[in-house]
Amino acid sequence: MAAGKTCTRCKWWKPIEMFGLDAKRPDNRNPVCKPCCRSVNALSRARVIPISERSRQIRERIIRESRLPVLRQALANLKSRLEART
Numbered sequence: 001m002a003a004g005k006t007c008t009r010c011k012w013w014k015p016i017e018m019f020g021l022d023a024k025r026p027d028n029r030n031p032v033c034k035p036c037c038r039s040v041n042a043l044s045r046a047r048v049i050p051i052s053e054r055s056r057q058i059r060e061r062i063i064r065e066s067r068l069p070v071l072r073q074a075l076a077n078l079k080s081r082l083e084a085r086t
């Protein structure tokens, strides 16, 4: 049987060459296979910007939406005051 282990991410058994070297590990191999490592890195890189961008958009939307009823109420008050005058 060839040397290998199960990737902790994709749960697939893979030959040991499919795991990157990691001196900190008892078997000197990364617990996550190379393809998974790449996809994790790519994913975290891809996510960094959109998350901050998204949270900014969400924050702005919350602010906008929380103001909306207040603005509507103010507009309604103004309208009723104008109507009462005529």
Ligand SMILES: [Zn+2]
Pocket (backbone or CB within 6 Å): 007, 008, 009, 010, 011, 012, 032, 033, 034, 035, 036, 037
């Ligand atoms: Zn994997």
